[in-house]
Each structure stands twice: as C-alpha cells, then as structure tokens.
Amino acid sequence: MCLAVPGRIIEIDGQTAKVDFGGITREANVMLIEDASVGEYVLIHAGFAIQRLNAEEAEETLRLFGELARALEEEDERKK
Amino acid sequence: MSTFFDHEAFRSEPEATALVSRIHELLREKLKGEPVSLMEVCGTHTVAISRAGIRSLMPGGLKLLSGPGCPVCVTPLAEIDRAIAASRLQGVILTTFGDMMRVPGSESTLEREKAEGADVRILYGPLQAIEIAEENPESQVVFVGVGFETTSPTIAATVVEAARRGVTNLSVFPFFKTVPRALDMLARVPGRPLDGYICPGHVSAIIGSGAYEPTATEHNIPCVVTGFEPLDILAGIVMLLEQVAIVRAGGRAKVETQYSRAVTREGNPAALAIIADVFEECDAEWREIGVIPMSGHEFSERYRSFDARDRIDVEVPKSAGPSGCICGEIMLGQKTPTDCPLFAGRCTPREAVGPCMVSTEGACAAFYKYDRQTTEAP
Numbered sequence: 001m002c003l004a005v006p007g008r009i010i011e012i013d014g015q016t017a018k019v020d021f022g023g024i025t026r027e028a029n030v031m032l033i034e035d036a037s038v039g040e041y042v043l044i045h046a047g048f049a050i051q052r053l054n055a056e057e058a059e060e061t062l063r064l065f066g067e068l069a070r071a072l073e074e075e076d077e078r079k080k
Numbered sequence: 081m082s083t084f085f086d087h088e089a090f091r092s093e094p095e096a097t098a099l100v101s102r103i104h105e106l107l108r109e110k111l112k113g114e115p116v117s118l119m120e121v122c123g124t125h126t127v128a129i130s131r132a133g134i135r136s137l138m139p140g141g142l143k144l145l146s147g148p149g150c151p152v153c154v155t156p157l158a159e160i161d162r163a164i165a166a167s168r169l170q171g172v173i174l175t176t177f178g179d180m181m182r183v184p185g186s187e188s189t190l191e192r193e194k195a196e197g198a199d200v201r202i203l204y205g206p207l208q209a210i211e212i213a214e215e216n217p218e219s220q221v222v223f224v225g226v227g228f229e230t231t232s233p234t235i236a237a238t239v240v241e242a243a244r245r246g247v248t249n250l251s252v253f254p255f256f257k258t259v260p261r262a263l264d265m266l267a268r269v270p271g272r273p274l275d276g277y278i279c280p281g282h283v284s285a286i287i288g289s290g291a292y293e294p295t296a297t298e299h300n301i302p303c304v305v306t307g308f309e310p311l312d313i314l315a316g317i318v319m320l321l322e323q324v325a326i327v328r329a330g331g332r333a334k335v336e337t338q339y340s341r342a343v344t345r346e347g348n349p350a351a352l353a354i355i356a357d358v359f360e361e362c363d364a365e366w367r368e369i370g371v372i373p374m375s376g377h378e379f380s381e382r383y384r385s386f387d388a389r390d391r392i393d394v395e396v397p398k399s400a401g402p403s404g405c406i407c408g409e410i411m412l413g414q415k416t417p418t419d420c421p422l423f424a425g426r427c428t429p430r431e432a433v434g435p436c437m438v439s440t441e442g443a444c445a446a447f448y449k450y451d452r453q454t455t456e457a458p
C-alpha cells in the first residue's frame with residue numbers, strides 16, 4: 001500500500017503536474033511539494049507527489065554499491 | 081537516463097553478491113554466528129524481500145520477520161464490517177483502494193457486495209472521490225480511508241480540497257494507522273528476540289527518519305530506513321548488522337538512513353503540515369494485535385464534519401475473527417506463516433481465511449507466492 005514510484009515533473013499547471021515515468025506520462029497533484037518545479041524528480045503515490053528525490057544522494061548510494069562490489073572482486077583475486 | 085528510472089542499477093548482480101557476502105561475513109565474524117532477528121514493518125518491503133528471494137540468500141542465523149506493515153491486514157474486522165454495512169445503504173457510493181475489496185468482514189466482502197449490486201468503486205487516488213461527489217450531488221460518497229503516513233497526507237489534501245470546493249456530500253472513514261508508536265509496542269513484545277528494524281521507506285519520506293529516534297534510544301534498538309530495490313534492502317541489512325554488533329558490544333543504537341535519495345531527517349514539511357491541520361493523533365486498534373496508544377489518525381475539530389462515522393449511521397454487531405488464524409502472532413514476529421496449520425491448505429490467496437493471506441502485501445500472501453518453494457525444498 002505504501003508503494004510509490006519515482007517520476008520527473010515535465011509540466012506544472014497550478015496544483016497539477018505532468019509527470020514522466022521513464023516514457024509514460026501521467027498527471028499528479030503537487031500540493032504536497034513546496035515550490036515544486038519542472039525538471040524535479042518526485043515520488044508519486046495515490047495520484048500525489050509525496051516527496052522530492054535527491055539525485056546526488058541516489059548517485060552516492062550507487063557509487064557505494066559499486067565500491068563494495070569492486071572490493072569483493074579484489075579480495076577474490078587475492079585469494080586465488 | 082536518470083538513476084531513478086534505472087531500476088537495473090539497484091538490482092545489479094555483482095553488487096548484490098558483494099552485499100550478500102558482506103552480510104555472511106558480518107554474521108560470522110563480528111556477530112560470532114549468534115542469531116539475529118530483524119523486522120520489516122512495511123508491506124511493500126514484505127513483498128520486495130519475498131519477490132527478490134532475499135530470505136534464501138541469508139545466512140542460517142539471520143531471521144527476517146514481517147511486522148504489521150500491511151494497513152489492510154491491521155484494519156479491525158468491525159471497521160471492515162462498518163464499510164460493508166455502509167455500502168449496502170441506499171444513496172451511498174462507497175469508494176476505496178483496490179486492496180480492500182477482498183478483505184473478509186464477518187460475513188461478506190466489499191467485492192461480494194459490489195457483485196450483488198452495491199455501488200462500490202475502486203479509486204486510483206483519493207482525489208477521484210471529489211469528482212464522484214460533484215458528479216453525484218444526490219448521493220453520499222464515502223471513502224474508506226486506510227493506510228499509513230504515506231497515504232494519509234494524500235487523503236488530508238483531498239479533504240482540504242473538498243472543503244475549498246464546498247463539497248459537502250463526501251466523507252471518509254478514518255481507519256488510518258501511524259508507525260512510530262507501533263514500533264515501540266513491538267519492541268516490548270515478549271517471547272521473541274528482535275535486534276533491529278528495517279524502517280519503512282515511504283512512510284519515512286513523509287515523517288522523516290527523526291521520528292524513530294525515541295524508539296532507537298529508549299529500546300536501544302537499531303533502526304535503518306531502507307529503500308525498496310533489492311540492493312537497498314541488502315544494504316539496509318548490512319547497516320543493521322553493523323549496529324547490532326555495536327549494541328551487543330555494549331554500545332548505543334541509532335537511526336540511520338540507507339534510502340537517502342528519498343528520506344531526510346525532517347521528512348516532508350508540507351505533508352506534515354497538512355496532516356497536522358486535518359488530523360489528530362489517537363489511540364487505534366490494530367487487527368489481531370489490539371489497541372496501540374497514539375498510533376492512529378482521526379479528524380481534527382476543524383475537519384470533523386468529514387468523519388463518515390458521524391454521517392453514516394450503521395449498526396455493526398460484535399464480530400469474532402476467523403478461527404485458527406495466527407496472523408496476530410505472525411505480525412508480532414512470534415511465528416512465521418509456515419507455522420500456521422491452515423497455511424497453503426485451507427488458507428490460500430484464492431480462498432483466504434485471514435487478512436494476511438488476502439492482501440497481496442500480507443506476510444502469508446507474500447510467503448505463499450514467493451518463498452514457499454525455497455523454504456519447502458529439502
């Protein structure tokens with residue numbers, strides 16, 4: 001029930017925004033996002049944008065995953 | 081392509097292998113192979129963990145428990161009965177999210193009532209209820225309001241919008257639940273170990289990770305707010321195990337956030353403001369668990385006229401739950417679905433006995449669909 005999907009705001013008209021979900025576009029209400037603007041990434045739940053997403057944090061998380069994977073590979077190499 | 085749409089990036093195989101191997105290493109070395117139990121309290125996590133087959137990748141000593149994270153499963157029978165009774169009234173259009181349709185009341189379901197002619201409509205979002213109310217001025221439109229803090233701001237926003245537009249034939253059953261005080265209560269449940277919480281990602285996007293700080297401090301229980309992709313969940317488990325090792329060595333637990341792309345310490349201020357305007361915290365009954373103090377939302381004085389309980393006068397007889405169902409013990413982490421003698425026999429998703437099997441996010445349904453093969457294999 002708490003499923004929420006990331007999307008990108010491509011148009012805003014009052015409280016209603018057009019949101020792009022990687023190719024598919026749907027409308028969502030943005031009244032729960034203070035000063036929502038075009039180009040921002042948001043989480044959509046039940047027809048509302050419920051929180052903005054932070055691109056830098058997303059990249060940082062992926063970078064940490066990558067580092068961990070590399071460390072494991074190196075360790076495996078050493079054990080060989 | 082943005083990182084947000086690239087789900088594959090959060091499911092990548094080498095990274096998953098590295099995280100799983102880190103989990104095994106932590107349990108073996110830092111935790112000396114002693115058993116650890118972690119609990120997730122979000123139905124979306126329950127499904128994500130089962131679907132990705134994460135349980136089967138965990139070391140033997142690590143148990144993943146499913147708490148009461150499915151809002152539909154914890155809606156009391158009397159409240160389901162009340163919604164069903166309301167749907168039978170002349171002039172009522174009952175609106176709800178799809179998850180509620182098949183949940184068994186004492187003697188019927190909303191799905192059955194609809195088949196027998198009741199005007200029950202499934203909504204994608206609560207704002208649609210306003211349109212239905214405006215198109216049907218002669219009818220009373222009632223929305224069955226279930227959900228945690230992820231959903232309640234969307235319903236609060238709907239109520240504010242309805243008030244602004246002067247819509248008077250719309251009301252809401254306030255069956256909402258809130259998470260933090262439930263975590264306190266679960267931390268005190270006797271008869272089972274609990275070493276850490278996988279905290280819900282989208283509830284926390286609204287309320288902020290700071291909401292769990294009292295729980296982590298008071299119970300010295302590690303809390304990690306976790307995202308929903310397989311790598312997020314594995315990384316959340318790694319962070320929890322690191323903390324469990326610290327706590328077992330005499331240190332203090334804290335709240336950490338793995339899902340930092342969506343969750344801040346403060347949450348979403350606009351959503352919190354609208355919740356505070358429209359709702360008040362109240363004690364709430366959780367099905368099969370009981371009353372948890374300050375774990376629900378009811379309407380504030382200002383918006384009380386939207387409370388469907390005052391507008392729709394229905395009698396609901398006192399009801400008993402389905403006999404033999406152990407959903408309560410499962411949601412408290414004392415048992416797992418396979419401990420239930422009815423599991424996969426008399427109780428299946430097609431013919432569900434208890435709420436945890438009916439809702440797709442219930443622990444029994446997730447276990448039935450995804451984990452059964454892996455756990456039943458010799």
Ligand code: SF4
Pocket residue numbers: 404405406407410417420421422423424427428432433434435436437438444
């Ligand atoms: S298997 Fe069915 S009867 Fe048993 S606990 Fe789960 S929902 Fe209840």
